[in-house]
Amino acid sequence: xxxxxxxxxxxxxxxxxxxxxxxxxxxxxxxxxxxxxxxxxxxxxxxxxxxxxxxxxxxxxxxxxxxxxxxxxxxxxxxxxxxxxxxxxxxxxxxxxxxxxxxxxxxxxxxxxxxxxxxxxxxxxxxxxxxxxxxxxxxxxxxxxxxxxxxxxxxxxxxxxxxxxxxxxxxxxxxxxxxxxxxxxxxxxxxxxxxxxxxxxxxxxxxxxxxxxxxxxxxxxxxxxxxxxxxxxxxxxxxxxxxxxxxxxxxxxxxxxxxxxxxxxxxxxxxxxxxxxxxxxxxxxxxxxxxxxxxxxxxxxxxxxxxxxxxxxxxxxxxxx
Amino acid sequence: xxxxxxxxxxxxxxxxxxxxxxxxxxxxxxxxxxxxxxxxxxxxxxxxxxxxxxxxxxxxxxxxxxxxxxxxxxxxxxxxxxxxxxxxxxxxxxxxxxxxxxxxxxxxxxxxxxxxxxxxxxxxxxxxxxxxxxxxxxxxxxxxxxxxxxxxxxxxxxxxxxxxxxxxxxxxxxxxxxxxxxxxxxxxxxxxxxxxxxxxxxxxxxxxxxxxxxxxxxxxxxxxxxxxxxxxxxxxxxxxxxxxxxxxxxxxxxxxxxxxxxxxxxxxxxxxxxxxxxxxxxxxxxxxxxxxxxxxxxxxxxxxxxxxxxxxxxxxxxxxx
Numbered sequence: 001x002x003x004x005x006x007x008x009x010x011x012x013x014x015x016x017x018x019x020x021x022x023x024x025x026x027x028x029x030x031x032x033x034x035x036x037x038x039x040x041x042x043x044x045x046x047x048x049x050x051x052x053x054x055x056x057x058x059x060x061x062x063x064x065x066x067x068x069x070x071x072x073x074x075x076x077x078x079x080x081x082x083x084x085x086x087x088x089x090x091x092x093x094x095x096x097x098x099x100x101x102x103x104x105x106x107x108x109x110x111x112x113x114x115x116x117x118x119x120x121x122x123x124x125x126x127x128x129x130x131x132x133x134x135x136x137x138x139x140x141x142x143x144x145x146x147x148x149x150x151x152x153x154x155x156x157x158x159x160x161x162x163x164x165x166x167x168x169x170x171x172x173x174x175x176x177x178x179x180x181x182x183x184x185x186x187x188x189x190x191x192x193x194x195x196x197x198x199x200x201x202x203x204x205x206x207x208x209x210x211x212x213x214x215x216x217x218x219x220x221x222x223x224x225x226x227x228x229x230x231x232x233x234x235x236x237x238x239x240x241x242x243x244x245x246x247x248x249x250x251x252x253x254x255x256x257x258x259x260x261x262x263x264x265x266x267x268x269x270x271x272x273x274x275x276x277x278x279x280x281x282x283x284x285x286x287x288x289x290x291x292x293x294x295x296x297x298x299x300x301x302x303x304x305x306x307x308x309x310x311x312x313x314x315x316x317x318x319x320x321x
Numbered sequence: 322x323x324x325x326x327x328x329x330x331x332x333x334x335x336x337x338x339x340x341x342x343x344x345x346x347x348x349x350x351x352x353x354x355x356x357x358x359x360x361x362x363x364x365x366x367x368x369x370x371x372x373x374x375x376x377x378x379x380x381x382x383x384x385x386x387x388x389x390x391x392x393x394x395x396x397x398x399x400x401x402x403x404x405x406x407x408x409x410x411x412x413x414x415x416x417x418x419x420x421x422x423x424x425x426x427x428x429x430x431x432x433x434x435x436x437x438x439x440x441x442x443x444x445x446x447x448x449x450x451x452x453x454x455x456x457x458x459x460x461x462x463x464x465x466x467x468x469x470x471x472x473x474x475x476x477x478x479x480x481x482x483x484x485x486x487x488x489x490x491x492x493x494x495x496x497x498x499x500x501x502x503x504x505x506x507x508x509x510x511x512x513x514x515x516x517x518x519x520x521x522x523x524x525x526x527x528x529x530x531x532x533x534x535x536x537x538x539x540x541x542x543x544x545x546x547x548x549x550x551x552x553x554x555x556x557x558x559x560x561x562x563x564x565x566x567x568x569x570x571x572x573x574x575x576x577x578x579x580x581x582x583x584x585x586x587x588x589x590x591x592x593x594x595x596x597x598x599x600x601x602x603x604x605x606x607x608x609x610x611x612x613x614x615x616x617x618x619x620x621x622x623x624x625x626x627x628x629x630x631x632x633x634x635x636x637x638x639x640x641x642x
Binding site for chain 1: 342347351354360363393394397403405406407409438440443448454455465527528
């Protein structure tokens with residue numbers, strides 16, 4: 001099966017969208033942006049064996065590849081529009097391709113995102129680069145650098161679940177409904193696109209959680225040239241995670257695990273504003289700390305646990321994502 | 322060296338461009354398109370050992386990765402604007418990264434293209450996906466599907482040089498200035514961006530040459546639901562190519578070699594129009610055939626050589642690019 005056949009069979013789907021003037025099959029796609037909006041462009045690569053275990057189902061790999069990119073669009077309060085796919089395949093197994101494309105299109109359909117082009121190539125290992133273009137009202141993109149001293153720090157969902165899901169997937173932990181829940185949080189992350197748009201008018205800065213709550217909050221604080229403090233007893237942990245391990249371990253997954261694709265944001269607005277948004281979207285939004293003036297020391301982020309200073313040692317391993 | 326350090330050291334360069342509202346370092350880039358223009362988006366992946374020999378210099382790899390994408394923008398008569406880079410590295414060798422980024426930025430600067438974001442990840446093999454967003458006046462993108470019966474078929478430059486350059490690079494042919502010329506055509510393809518814009522108002526359809534003249538003309542003809550005929554004695558061959566091999570072999574490289582990144586286009590305009598453009602841009606533009614009605618047989622493209630029917634056997638190998 002050559003690249004043209006792969007594209008024709010698995011990736012060309014009729015789309016009826018006036019914004020797509022030329023879709024798959026030409027040198028490039030021609031797209032008509034809505035007037036008066038900024039564009040948001042994001043790209044993320046998933047390499048088999050690095051970003052997901054090869055045993056993950058092809059449909060989950062397809063879904064996840066789209067979702068992790070949508071999460072970046074969500075963190076900027078964007079609306080997803082168009083996607084291109086650069087697919088490097090170690091072989092062209094029809095069953096894998098059928099599964100992968102079904103997962104990819106499931107995510108695309110859920111978020112009203114059109115696949116408009118791509119490139120298929122062979123390599124020793126399977127790697128998926130997806131690039132998404134979204135848009136947002138002019139000057140309304142939510143960035144990392146807007147946090148101010150006095151803002152509260154909020155997180156959506158329950159961090160730690162996805163990385164615990166990956167760990168149980170890799171360790172072969174016996175499955176039950178709690179374990180399945182955690183695995184699904186890794187395999188099919190919920191990109192918080194609607195939520196990103198809903199919080200935008202109240203939030204001063206936002207980031208999506210890909211490398212772990214601690215590291216990602218640190219990045220937001222550094223980008224904003226401020227410091228912050230989080231209280232670990234406020235970090236929301238899922239019932240499923242708590243059932244599987246003690247609280248110390250659960251916190252380790254939450255702080256350092258990564259792969260959550262939840263949003264972390266800062267705001268001056270009161271908690272009740274976000275309670276209402278949380279209820280509307282059926283996703284918990286929890287205040288876990290606050291933003292302070294720029295620190296004199298090198299630490300942008302400090303932790304307390306039940307009010308006591310808590311030195312968080314993240315293991316020195318930075319995801320080479 | 323982790324991904325943040327790699328980005329900071331090799332890929333973050335100050336840009337002063339009002340269209341870039343948020344550049345590298347946030348969840349995504351925020352871009353402001355010019356009003357009243359369509360966008361063009363293209364993506365191409367280069368895998369080490371598949372699309373270039375690992376021995377190619379890092380600077381050439383960087384340049385080439387950008388140029389092959391610019392070529393797609395050129396074929397649609399677009400103006401390059403913004404680029405994102407998804408880089409998968411088998412190791413993080415500082416010398417390689419320094420060379421690669423210098424070549425990448427050399428191409429970017431030459432074509433007024435800004436790097437606005439990306440993703441760096443580790444893998445077993447080095448792979449480079451570049452996505453470029455360009456723009457074009459509304460409805461003025463040049464597509465593959467516009468060729469009409471009676472149009473002439475034109476090609477820019479001298480096809481075959483780049484694939485011959487790759488062959489001598491891989492075979493270790495002794496170097497001289499002719500050989501160096503051919504190798505450079507592979508290592509640093511000239512994206513025909515200005516030329517694409519110059520021919521746009523006269524051309525009915527265009528494609529860039531990546532898979533070989535024969536295959537790419539076939540694609541254009543099929544997209545336009547027409548057939549075509551090319552006269553092989555009209556295919557322009559470079560003096561350097563002719564010096565290295567006999568005409569039969571040179572034609573084989575020209576027809577089947579690929580990697581030219583020249584433009585092939587169709588037009589009703591007279592040859593003198595393109596002679597003037599060729600002179601202005603110092604690039605040969607040669608009429609090599611004509612477009613006919615849709616063929617009854619399966620062959621979209623026929624060849625003659627000095628007026629005699631010539632059955633071109635391309636080797637059945639389709640680049641799995």
